[in-house]
Amino acid sequence: METPPSELSVQDWLATTGIDWATKIVLALAIFIIGRIVVKILTGLILKAFKKAKVDDTLAGFLTKIANVLMLAVVVMAALEKLGVETTSLVAILGAAGLAVGLALQGSLSNFAAGVMIIIFRPFTVGNFIEAGGTKGIVEGISIFNTNMRTPQNQVVIVPNGQIMGGTIVNYSVKDTRRIDLTLGVSYDDDLRVAKDTINRVIAEDERILKDPAPIVGVMELGSSSVDIVAWFWVNSPDFLQTKMDTTEKMKVELEKAGCSIPYPQRDVHLYQSESKSA
Template sequence: MENFDMSGYEDQAINIAIQLGSAILIYLVGMMVARMVTGFVNRAMEKKGIEKTVSAFVGNIIHGLVVGLVLVIVLSQLGVQTASLVAVLGAAGLAVGLALQGSLSNFASGVLLVMFRPLKVGDFVDAGGAAGTVESVTMFSTVIVTPDNKQVTVPNTSVLSGPIVNYSAKPIRRVDLLVGVAYDADLAQVKKILADIVASDDNVLEGEEVTIAVKELADSSVNFVMRSWVKKENYWPSYFDQTEKVKLALDAAGISIPFPQVDVHFEKSA
Protein backbone atom coordinates (compact mmCIF):
# COMPACT_ATOMS: atom_id res chain seq x y z
CA MET A 1 0.00 0.00 0.00
CA GLU A 2 1.43 3.37 -1.10
CA ASN A 3 2.20 5.97 1.59
CA PHE A 4 -0.13 9.03 1.47
CA ASP A 5 1.93 12.19 0.88
CA MET A 6 0.79 14.88 3.40
CA SER A 7 3.51 17.41 2.62
CA GLY A 8 1.39 19.23 0.00
CA TYR A 9 -1.53 19.60 2.40
CA GLU A 10 0.76 20.77 5.18
CA ASP A 11 2.18 23.52 2.98
CA GLN A 12 -1.32 24.57 1.96
CA ALA A 13 -2.50 24.62 5.58
CA ILE A 14 0.52 26.71 6.56
CA ASN A 15 -0.18 29.19 3.77
CA ILE A 16 -3.84 29.44 4.78
CA ALA A 17 -2.85 29.97 8.41
CA ILE A 18 -0.37 32.68 7.41
CA GLN A 19 -3.00 34.42 5.26
CA LEU A 20 -5.61 34.18 8.00
CA GLY A 21 -3.18 35.40 10.66
CA SER A 22 -2.09 38.29 8.43
CA ALA A 23 -5.72 39.22 7.75
CA ILE A 24 -6.52 39.22 11.47
CA LEU A 25 -3.43 41.29 12.21
CA ILE A 26 -4.29 43.77 9.45
CA TYR A 27 -7.85 44.04 10.78
CA LEU A 28 -6.73 44.69 14.37
CA VAL A 29 -4.09 47.22 13.32
CA GLY A 30 -6.56 48.83 10.92
CA MET A 31 -9.18 49.29 13.65
CA MET A 32 -6.50 50.83 15.86
CA VAL A 33 -5.44 53.16 13.05
CA ALA A 34 -9.10 54.11 12.44
CA ARG A 35 -9.51 55.10 16.09
CA MET A 36 -6.20 57.00 16.08
CA VAL A 37 -7.02 58.88 12.87
CA THR A 38 -10.51 59.77 14.09
CA GLY A 39 -9.14 60.94 17.44
CA PHE A 40 -6.41 62.98 15.75
CA VAL A 41 -8.91 64.67 13.44
CA ASN A 42 -11.27 65.45 16.33
CA ARG A 43 -8.47 66.94 18.44
CA ALA A 44 -7.17 68.97 15.51
CA MET A 45 -10.61 70.43 14.82
CA GLU A 46 -11.14 71.20 18.51
CA LYS A 47 -7.82 73.09 18.61
CA LYS A 48 -8.97 75.06 15.58
CA GLY A 49 -12.11 76.05 17.50
CA ILE A 50 -14.44 74.05 15.27
CA GLU A 51 -17.73 73.27 16.99
CA LYS A 52 -18.22 69.86 18.55
CA THR A 53 -21.18 69.17 16.26
CA VAL A 54 -19.02 69.50 13.13
CA SER A 55 -16.00 67.64 14.54
CA ALA A 56 -18.10 64.67 15.69
CA PHE A 57 -19.89 64.46 12.33
CA VAL A 58 -16.66 64.60 10.30
CA GLY A 59 -15.02 62.13 12.69
CA ASN A 60 -17.81 59.60 12.10
CA ILE A 61 -17.44 59.88 8.33
CA ILE A 62 -13.64 59.49 8.44
CA HIS A 63 -13.92 56.50 10.78
CA GLY A 64 -16.36 54.81 8.39
CA LEU A 65 -14.10 55.41 5.39
CA VAL A 66 -11.00 54.05 7.13
CA VAL A 67 -12.88 50.96 8.35
CA GLY A 68 -14.15 50.35 4.80
CA LEU A 69 -10.61 50.56 3.43
CA VAL A 70 -9.33 48.17 6.09
CA LEU A 71 -12.03 45.62 5.21
CA VAL A 72 -11.08 45.77 1.51
CA ILE A 73 -7.41 45.16 2.40
CA VAL A 74 -8.36 42.25 4.67
CA LEU A 75 -10.44 40.62 1.93
CA SER A 76 -7.60 41.09 -0.55
CA GLN A 77 -5.20 39.41 1.90
CA LEU A 78 -7.60 36.45 2.09
CA GLY A 79 -7.42 36.05 -1.67
CA VAL A 80 -10.73 37.65 -2.56
CA GLN A 81 -10.68 39.47 -5.90
CA THR A 82 -11.46 42.96 -4.67
CA ALA A 83 -11.90 44.42 -8.16
CA SER A 84 -14.86 42.17 -8.89
CA LEU A 85 -16.02 42.63 -5.31
CA VAL A 86 -16.05 46.41 -5.74
CA ALA A 87 -18.12 46.01 -8.91
CA VAL A 88 -20.57 43.74 -7.11
CA LEU A 89 -20.73 46.13 -4.17
CA GLY A 90 -21.35 49.00 -6.56
CA ALA A 91 -24.32 47.26 -8.11
CA ALA A 92 -25.57 46.19 -4.70
CA GLY A 93 -25.02 49.73 -3.43
CA LEU A 94 -27.24 51.10 -6.18
CA ALA A 95 -30.01 48.66 -5.28
CA VAL A 96 -29.62 49.37 -1.58
CA GLY A 97 -29.53 53.11 -2.28
CA LEU A 98 -32.86 52.93 -4.07
CA ALA A 99 -34.30 50.90 -1.20
CA LEU A 100 -32.89 53.25 1.43
CA GLN A 101 -33.74 56.60 -0.09
CA GLY A 102 -34.97 57.79 3.30
CA SER A 103 -31.66 57.00 4.96
CA LEU A 104 -29.72 58.72 2.18
CA SER A 105 -32.00 61.71 2.53
CA ASN A 106 -31.25 61.76 6.26
CA PHE A 107 -27.53 61.62 5.49
CA ALA A 108 -27.79 64.52 3.04
CA SER A 109 -29.81 66.49 5.58
CA GLY A 110 -27.15 65.77 8.19
CA VAL A 111 -24.48 67.18 5.88
CA LEU A 112 -26.56 70.33 5.37
CA LEU A 113 -27.14 70.69 9.12
CA VAL A 114 -23.39 70.52 9.70
CA MET A 115 -22.63 72.94 6.85
CA PHE A 116 -25.17 75.64 7.66
CA ARG A 117 -25.33 74.99 11.43
CA PRO A 118 -28.83 76.21 12.31
CA LEU A 119 -28.24 74.32 15.56
CA LYS A 120 -25.30 72.88 17.46
CA VAL A 121 -24.60 70.67 20.45
CA GLY A 122 -25.78 72.38 23.63
CA ASP A 123 -28.43 74.57 21.97
CA PHE A 124 -32.01 74.51 23.22
CA VAL A 125 -34.17 74.07 20.14
CA ASP A 126 -37.64 73.20 18.94
CA ALA A 127 -37.18 71.15 15.78
CA GLY A 128 -38.64 68.06 14.15
CA GLY A 129 -41.46 67.88 16.67
CA ALA A 130 -39.14 67.80 19.71
CA ALA A 131 -38.04 70.55 22.10
CA GLY A 132 -34.91 70.26 24.20
CA THR A 133 -31.11 70.46 24.27
CA VAL A 134 -29.17 69.12 21.28
CA GLU A 135 -26.97 66.25 22.46
CA SER A 136 -25.52 65.18 19.11
CA VAL A 137 -25.93 65.45 15.35
CA THR A 138 -25.04 62.15 13.69
CA MET A 139 -25.00 61.16 10.03
CA PHE A 140 -28.66 60.12 10.06
CA SER A 141 -30.32 61.66 13.09
CA THR A 142 -30.25 64.43 15.68
CA VAL A 143 -30.47 63.50 19.36
CA ILE A 144 -32.41 65.94 21.55
CA VAL A 145 -32.78 65.67 25.34
CA THR A 146 -36.03 67.16 26.62
CA PRO A 147 -36.23 69.26 29.83
CA ASP A 148 -37.62 66.21 31.68
CA ASN A 149 -34.55 64.20 30.56
CA LYS A 150 -36.11 62.16 27.77
CA GLN A 151 -33.87 61.34 24.82
CA VAL A 152 -35.56 61.94 21.46
CA THR A 153 -33.90 60.75 18.24
CA VAL A 154 -35.19 62.80 15.32
CA PRO A 155 -34.36 61.92 11.67
CA ASN A 156 -32.29 64.68 10.10
CA THR A 157 -34.83 65.03 7.30
CA SER A 158 -37.54 65.87 9.84
CA VAL A 159 -35.28 68.45 11.48
CA LEU A 160 -34.43 70.17 8.22
CA SER A 161 -37.85 69.96 6.58
CA GLY A 162 -39.61 72.15 9.17
CA PRO A 163 -38.96 75.33 11.10
CA ILE A 164 -36.02 75.22 13.52
CA VAL A 165 -36.55 77.44 16.55
CA ASN A 166 -33.18 77.95 18.24
CA TYR A 167 -33.64 79.57 21.66
CA SER A 168 -29.88 79.62 22.28
CA ALA A 169 -28.78 81.32 19.08
CA LYS A 170 -29.03 84.86 20.47
CA PRO A 171 -27.43 86.03 23.73
CA ILE A 172 -30.59 87.70 25.09
CA ARG A 173 -34.30 86.85 25.15
CA ARG A 174 -37.47 88.79 25.86
CA VAL A 175 -39.68 87.80 28.78
CA ASP A 176 -43.34 88.26 27.78
CA LEU A 177 -46.08 88.18 30.40
CA LEU A 178 -49.81 88.81 29.88
CA VAL A 179 -51.52 90.16 32.98
CA GLY A 180 -55.29 90.54 33.20
CA VAL A 181 -56.98 92.81 35.77
CA ALA A 182 -60.59 93.71 36.51
CA TYR A 183 -62.27 96.55 34.62
CA ASP A 184 -62.69 98.56 37.79
CA ALA A 185 -58.94 98.54 38.53
CA ASP A 186 -56.88 101.74 38.45
CA LEU A 187 -54.83 101.32 35.27
CA ALA A 188 -52.15 103.81 36.33
CA GLN A 189 -51.68 101.92 39.59
CA VAL A 190 -51.43 98.60 37.77
CA LYS A 191 -48.79 100.00 35.38
CA LYS A 192 -46.73 101.26 38.33
CA ILE A 193 -46.92 97.91 40.10
CA LEU A 194 -45.79 96.05 37.00
CA ALA A 195 -43.00 98.58 36.36
CA ASP A 196 -41.74 98.17 39.94
CA ILE A 197 -41.67 94.39 39.51
CA VAL A 198 -39.52 94.66 36.39
CA ALA A 199 -37.24 97.22 38.05
CA SER A 200 -36.70 94.90 41.02
CA ASP A 201 -35.62 91.98 38.82
CA ASP A 202 -31.79 91.90 38.84
CA ASN A 203 -31.78 89.75 35.71
CA VAL A 204 -33.42 92.44 33.57
CA LEU A 205 -30.80 94.05 31.33
CA GLU A 206 -30.27 97.79 31.67
CA GLY A 207 -30.49 99.79 28.47
CA GLU A 208 -32.92 97.37 26.85
CA GLU A 209 -36.51 98.40 26.14
CA VAL A 210 -39.14 97.62 28.78
CA THR A 211 -42.78 97.63 27.66
CA ILE A 212 -45.75 97.81 30.01
CA ALA A 213 -48.97 98.70 28.22
CA VAL A 214 -52.62 97.81 27.78
CA LYS A 215 -52.75 95.13 25.09
CA GLU A 216 -56.45 94.50 24.80
CA LEU A 217 -59.87 94.99 26.35
CA ALA A 218 -60.94 91.39 26.69
CA ASP A 219 -64.35 89.97 27.59
CA SER A 220 -63.80 89.95 31.33
CA SER A 221 -60.46 91.71 31.89
CA VAL A 222 -58.14 94.49 30.84
CA ASN A 223 -54.99 92.71 29.63
CA PHE A 224 -51.57 94.28 30.12
CA VAL A 225 -48.47 93.16 28.26
CA MET A 226 -45.28 93.12 30.33
CA ARG A 227 -42.01 92.78 28.38
CA SER A 228 -38.38 92.91 29.47
CA TRP A 229 -35.04 91.57 28.20
CA VAL A 230 -32.72 89.16 30.00
CA LYS A 231 -29.74 86.95 29.18
CA LYS A 232 -30.87 83.66 27.64
CA GLU A 233 -29.75 81.62 30.65
CA ASN A 234 -31.88 83.83 32.93
CA TYR A 235 -35.08 83.57 30.90
CA TRP A 236 -36.94 80.97 32.97
CA PRO A 237 -35.80 82.26 36.39
CA SER A 238 -37.07 85.73 35.46
CA TYR A 239 -40.26 84.39 33.92
CA PHE A 240 -41.20 82.40 37.01
CA ASP A 241 -40.10 85.10 39.46
CA GLN A 242 -42.00 87.90 37.72
CA THR A 243 -45.13 85.78 37.40
CA GLU A 244 -45.16 85.06 41.12
CA LYS A 245 -44.47 88.69 42.05
CA VAL A 246 -47.33 89.92 39.84
CA LYS A 247 -49.83 87.78 41.73
CA LEU A 248 -48.50 88.76 45.15
CA ALA A 249 -48.31 92.50 44.33
CA LEU A 250 -51.81 92.66 42.82
CA ASP A 251 -53.25 90.79 45.80
CA ALA A 252 -51.52 93.17 48.20
CA ALA A 253 -52.96 96.16 46.32
CA GLY A 254 -56.47 94.67 46.34
CA ILE A 255 -56.57 94.39 42.55
CA SER A 256 -58.41 91.30 41.37
CA ILE A 257 -57.37 89.06 38.52
CA PRO A 258 -60.56 87.92 36.73
CA PHE A 259 -61.08 84.27 35.88
CA PRO A 260 -63.82 82.58 33.84
CA GLN A 261 -67.00 82.00 35.80
CA VAL A 262 -70.29 80.35 34.98
CA ASP A 263 -73.49 81.37 36.77
CA VAL A 264 -76.12 78.62 36.88
CA HIS A 265 -79.71 79.60 37.71
CA PHE A 266 -82.32 77.08 38.73
CA GLU A 267 -85.99 77.87 38.22
CA LYS A 268 -88.42 76.20 40.51
CA SER A 269 -91.43 74.98 38.60
CA ALA A 270 -94.87 75.78 39.99
Protein backbone atom coordinates in the same frame (compact mmCIF):
# COMPACT_ATOMS: atom_id res chain seq x y z
CA MET B 1 -5.19 31.51 -20.98
CA GLU B 2 -4.07 29.24 -23.79
CA THR B 3 -2.84 25.73 -22.90
CA PRO B 4 0.33 24.46 -24.61
CA PRO B 5 -0.63 21.72 -27.09
CA SER B 6 2.35 19.50 -26.25
CA GLU B 7 5.49 19.37 -24.18
CA LEU B 8 7.54 20.08 -27.28
CA SER B 9 5.90 23.48 -27.66
CA VAL B 10 6.23 24.62 -24.02
CA GLN B 11 9.22 26.79 -24.80
CA ASP B 12 7.37 28.40 -27.70
CA TRP B 13 4.30 28.99 -25.45
CA LEU B 14 6.46 30.56 -22.73
CA ALA B 15 8.20 32.68 -25.33
CA THR B 16 4.94 34.11 -26.59
CA THR B 17 1.76 33.77 -24.50
CA GLY B 18 3.49 33.15 -21.15
CA ILE B 19 5.64 36.24 -21.41
CA ASP B 20 2.61 38.26 -22.46
CA TRP B 21 0.61 37.14 -19.43
CA ALA B 22 3.55 37.68 -17.10
CA THR B 23 3.86 41.21 -18.43
CA LYS B 24 0.13 41.84 -17.86
CA ILE B 25 0.30 40.50 -14.30
CA VAL B 26 3.35 42.61 -13.49
CA LEU B 27 1.70 45.71 -14.92
CA ALA B 28 -1.54 45.00 -13.07
CA LEU B 29 0.35 44.60 -9.79
CA ALA B 30 2.29 47.77 -10.49
CA ILE B 31 -0.95 49.67 -11.18
CA PHE B 32 -2.49 48.33 -7.97
CA ILE B 33 0.52 49.04 -5.74
CA ILE B 34 1.26 52.49 -7.16
CA GLY B 35 -2.46 53.27 -7.22
CA ARG B 36 -2.79 52.46 -3.52
CA ILE B 37 0.14 54.76 -2.72
CA VAL B 38 -1.40 57.57 -4.78
CA VAL B 39 -4.80 57.00 -3.17
CA LYS B 40 -3.24 57.20 0.28
CA ILE B 41 -1.53 60.47 -0.58
CA LEU B 42 -4.70 61.94 -2.08
CA THR B 43 -6.76 60.83 0.92
CA GLY B 44 -4.36 62.63 3.26
CA LEU B 45 -4.54 65.77 1.12
CA ILE B 46 -8.35 65.66 1.13
CA LEU B 47 -8.42 65.27 4.92
CA LYS B 48 -6.00 68.19 5.33
CA ALA B 49 -8.16 70.30 3.01
CA PHE B 50 -11.24 69.53 5.12
CA LYS B 51 -9.42 70.46 8.31
CA LYS B 52 -8.13 73.67 6.75
CA ALA B 53 -11.68 74.54 5.71
CA LYS B 54 -12.76 73.80 9.33
CA VAL B 55 -15.22 71.11 8.26
CA ASP B 56 -16.71 69.14 11.15
CA ASP B 57 -14.50 66.17 12.11
CA THR B 58 -17.34 63.65 11.78
CA LEU B 59 -18.28 64.84 8.30
CA ALA B 60 -14.65 65.17 7.21
CA GLY B 61 -13.84 61.62 8.29
CA PHE B 62 -16.93 60.19 6.62
CA LEU B 63 -16.39 61.99 3.31
CA THR B 64 -12.69 61.07 3.32
CA LYS B 65 -13.54 57.39 3.72
CA ILE B 66 -16.02 57.59 0.83
CA ALA B 67 -13.39 59.25 -1.38
CA ASN B 68 -10.85 56.60 -0.37
CA VAL B 69 -13.19 53.74 -1.30
CA LEU B 70 -14.11 55.30 -4.65
CA MET B 71 -10.47 55.91 -5.61
CA LEU B 72 -9.50 52.36 -4.61
CA ALA B 73 -12.35 51.03 -6.74
CA VAL B 74 -10.95 52.95 -9.74
CA VAL B 75 -7.48 51.48 -9.10
CA VAL B 76 -8.86 47.94 -8.89
CA MET B 77 -10.85 48.43 -12.10
CA ALA B 78 -7.75 49.71 -13.89
CA ALA B 79 -5.71 46.71 -12.73
CA LEU B 80 -8.40 44.26 -13.86
CA GLU B 81 -8.63 46.07 -17.18
CA LYS B 82 -4.89 45.53 -17.68
CA LEU B 83 -5.37 41.79 -17.10
CA GLY B 84 -7.92 41.73 -19.87
CA VAL B 85 -10.96 41.37 -17.63
CA GLU B 86 -14.10 42.88 -19.11
CA THR B 87 -15.07 45.55 -16.58
CA THR B 88 -18.09 46.97 -18.38
CA SER B 89 -20.42 44.23 -17.15
CA LEU B 90 -18.84 44.45 -13.70
CA VAL B 91 -19.59 48.17 -13.55
CA ALA B 92 -23.17 47.51 -14.60
CA ILE B 93 -23.60 44.89 -11.89
CA LEU B 94 -22.13 47.19 -9.24
CA GLY B 95 -24.37 50.03 -10.45
CA ALA B 96 -27.49 47.87 -10.19
CA ALA B 97 -26.45 46.67 -6.74
CA GLY B 98 -25.84 50.26 -5.66
CA LEU B 99 -29.28 51.30 -6.91
CA ALA B 100 -30.94 48.46 -5.01
CA VAL B 101 -29.07 49.33 -1.82
CA GLY B 102 -29.94 53.01 -2.29
CA LEU B 103 -33.66 52.23 -2.59
CA ALA B 104 -33.52 49.98 0.45
CA LEU B 105 -31.73 52.64 2.49
CA GLN B 106 -33.74 55.60 1.20
CA GLY B 107 -34.66 56.79 4.70
CA SER B 108 -31.10 56.44 5.94
CA LEU B 109 -29.75 58.34 2.94
CA SER B 110 -32.26 61.11 3.62
CA ASN B 111 -31.04 61.30 7.23
CA PHE B 112 -27.45 61.31 5.99
CA ALA B 113 -28.10 64.20 3.60
CA ALA B 114 -29.86 66.11 6.39
CA GLY B 115 -26.95 65.41 8.74
CA VAL B 116 -24.50 66.82 6.20
CA MET B 117 -26.62 69.97 5.91
CA ILE B 118 -26.78 70.34 9.71
CA ILE B 119 -23.01 70.01 10.03
CA ILE B 120 -22.30 72.40 7.14
CA PHE B 121 -24.87 75.14 7.82
CA ARG B 122 -24.91 74.73 11.64
CA PRO B 123 -28.46 75.85 12.53
CA PHE B 124 -27.52 74.67 16.03
CA THR B 125 -24.50 73.28 17.86
CA VAL B 126 -23.87 70.98 20.81
CA GLY B 127 -25.11 72.64 24.00
CA ASN B 128 -27.88 74.68 22.35
CA PHE B 129 -31.44 74.41 23.64
CA ILE B 130 -33.63 73.85 20.59
CA GLU B 131 -37.07 72.73 19.49
CA ALA B 132 -36.93 70.50 16.40
CA GLY B 133 -38.34 67.23 15.12
CA GLY B 134 -41.17 67.37 17.63
CA THR B 135 -38.73 67.46 20.57
CA LYS B 136 -37.50 70.25 22.82
CA GLY B 137 -34.19 69.85 24.65
CA ILE B 138 -30.43 70.45 24.85
CA VAL B 139 -28.34 69.11 21.95
CA GLU B 140 -25.80 66.62 23.31
CA GLY B 141 -24.47 65.18 20.08
CA ILE B 142 -24.74 65.53 16.30
CA SER B 143 -23.93 62.53 14.10
CA ILE B 144 -24.35 61.87 10.40
CA PHE B 145 -27.73 60.19 10.81
CA ASN B 146 -29.15 61.32 14.18
CA THR B 147 -29.08 64.14 16.71
CA ASN B 148 -29.10 63.34 20.43
CA MET B 149 -31.13 65.68 22.63
CA ARG B 150 -31.69 65.79 26.40
CA THR B 151 -35.14 66.97 27.44
CA PRO B 152 -35.87 69.09 30.55
CA GLN B 153 -37.07 65.81 32.15
CA ASN B 154 -33.51 64.44 31.66
CA GLN B 155 -34.63 62.02 28.96
CA VAL B 156 -32.30 61.30 26.04
CA VAL B 157 -34.14 61.48 22.71
CA ILE B 158 -32.50 60.38 19.45
CA VAL B 159 -34.08 62.34 16.60
CA PRO B 160 -33.43 61.39 12.93
CA ASN B 161 -31.81 64.29 11.09
CA GLY B 162 -34.39 64.03 8.31
CA GLN B 163 -37.16 64.99 10.75
CA ILE B 164 -35.14 67.95 12.00
CA MET B 165 -34.33 69.43 8.60
CA GLY B 166 -37.81 68.65 7.29
CA GLY B 167 -39.47 70.92 9.85
CA THR B 168 -39.05 74.16 11.74
CA ILE B 169 -36.01 74.59 13.98
CA VAL B 170 -36.29 76.95 16.96
CA ASN B 171 -32.93 77.71 18.57
CA TYR B 172 -33.40 79.30 22.00
CA SER B 173 -29.66 79.56 22.71
CA VAL B 174 -28.34 81.26 19.59
CA LYS B 175 -29.05 84.76 21.00
CA ASP B 176 -27.65 86.10 24.25
CA THR B 177 -30.95 87.62 25.37
CA ARG B 178 -34.63 86.64 25.28
CA ARG B 179 -37.85 88.54 25.83
CA ILE B 180 -40.37 87.47 28.44
CA ASP B 181 -44.00 88.13 27.50
CA LEU B 182 -46.53 88.21 30.33
CA THR B 183 -50.24 88.98 30.13
CA LEU B 184 -52.01 89.98 33.35
CA GLY B 185 -55.74 90.54 33.55
CA VAL B 186 -57.23 93.01 36.04
CA SER B 187 -60.82 93.89 36.77
CA TYR B 188 -62.65 96.67 34.94
CA ASP B 189 -63.25 98.26 38.37
CA ASP B 190 -59.50 98.44 39.19
CA ASP B 191 -57.36 101.54 38.75
CA LEU B 192 -55.22 100.88 35.66
CA ARG B 193 -52.61 103.42 36.75
CA VAL B 194 -52.08 101.56 40.02
CA ALA B 195 -51.87 98.22 38.21
CA LYS B 196 -49.30 99.49 35.71
CA ASP B 197 -47.22 101.21 38.40
CA THR B 198 -47.17 97.97 40.41
CA ILE B 199 -46.02 95.93 37.42
CA ASN B 200 -43.31 98.48 36.56
CA ARG B 201 -42.08 98.44 40.16
CA VAL B 202 -41.75 94.64 40.16
CA ILE B 203 -39.76 94.84 36.92
CA ALA B 204 -37.49 97.60 38.21
CA GLU B 205 -36.70 95.69 41.42
CA ASP B 206 -35.49 92.57 39.60
CA GLU B 207 -31.78 92.91 38.77
CA ARG B 208 -31.97 90.12 36.19
CA ILE B 209 -34.23 92.21 33.94
CA LEU B 210 -32.25 94.28 31.45
CA LYS B 211 -32.67 98.03 31.19
CA ASP B 212 -31.88 98.02 27.47
CA PRO B 213 -34.09 97.30 25.59
CA ALA B 214 -36.46 99.09 27.91
CA PRO B 215 -39.41 97.10 29.34
CA ILE B 216 -42.87 97.76 27.90
CA VAL B 217 -46.03 97.74 30.02
CA GLY B 218 -49.40 98.66 28.55
CA VAL B 219 -53.01 97.69 27.97
CA MET B 220 -53.21 95.22 25.09
CA GLU B 221 -56.86 94.17 25.03
CA LEU B 222 -60.22 94.74 26.63
CA GLY B 223 -61.31 91.19 27.25
CA SER B 224 -64.71 89.78 28.03
CA SER B 225 -63.99 89.57 31.76
CA SER B 226 -60.75 91.53 32.29
CA VAL B 227 -58.52 94.33 31.08
CA ASP B 228 -55.40 92.60 29.77
CA ILE B 229 -52.10 94.31 30.54
CA VAL B 230 -48.94 93.05 28.86
CA ALA B 231 -45.45 93.23 30.32
CA TRP B 232 -42.55 92.71 27.89
CA PHE B 233 -39.02 92.74 29.21
CA TRP B 234 -35.63 91.26 28.28
CA VAL B 235 -33.30 88.99 30.24
CA ASN B 236 -30.14 87.03 29.53
CA SER B 237 -31.00 83.68 27.97
CA PRO B 238 -29.82 81.54 30.93
CA ASP B 239 -32.11 83.57 33.27
CA PHE B 240 -35.24 83.21 31.12
CA LEU B 241 -37.18 80.42 32.83
CA GLN B 242 -36.47 81.27 36.46
CA THR B 243 -37.10 84.99 35.91
CA LYS B 244 -40.40 84.29 34.20
CA MET B 245 -41.61 82.11 37.07
CA ASP B 246 -40.45 84.54 39.76
CA THR B 247 -41.92 87.66 38.16
CA THR B 248 -45.23 85.98 37.37
CA GLU B 249 -45.67 84.99 41.01
CA LYS B 250 -44.49 88.34 42.39
CA MET B 251 -46.72 90.37 40.07
CA LYS B 252 -49.79 88.44 41.21
CA VAL B 253 -48.92 88.97 44.87
CA GLU B 254 -48.12 92.68 44.46
CA LEU B 255 -51.22 93.37 42.37
CA GLU B 256 -53.40 91.84 45.08
CA LYS B 257 -51.58 93.92 47.72
CA ALA B 258 -52.28 97.04 45.66
CA GLY B 259 -55.99 96.25 45.69
CA CYS B 260 -56.21 94.94 42.15
CA SER B 261 -58.17 91.78 41.52
CA ILE B 262 -57.35 89.21 38.89
CA PRO B 263 -60.71 88.12 37.52
CA TYR B 264 -61.55 84.79 35.98
CA PRO B 265 -64.40 83.88 33.65
CA GLN B 266 -67.71 83.48 35.47
CA ARG B 267 -71.10 82.35 34.35
CA ASP B 268 -74.39 83.33 35.95
CA VAL B 269 -77.01 80.60 35.94
CA HIS B 270 -80.65 81.62 36.49
CA LEU B 271 -83.19 79.00 37.52
CA TYR B 272 -86.86 79.54 36.89
CA GLN B 273 -89.56 77.44 38.44
CA SER B 274 -92.63 76.93 36.36
CA GLU B 275 -95.98 76.20 37.91
CA SER B 276 -97.69 73.22 36.40
CA LYS B 277 -101.42 73.56 35.98
CA SER B 278 -103.57 70.55 36.53
CA ALA B 279 -106.10 69.82 33.80
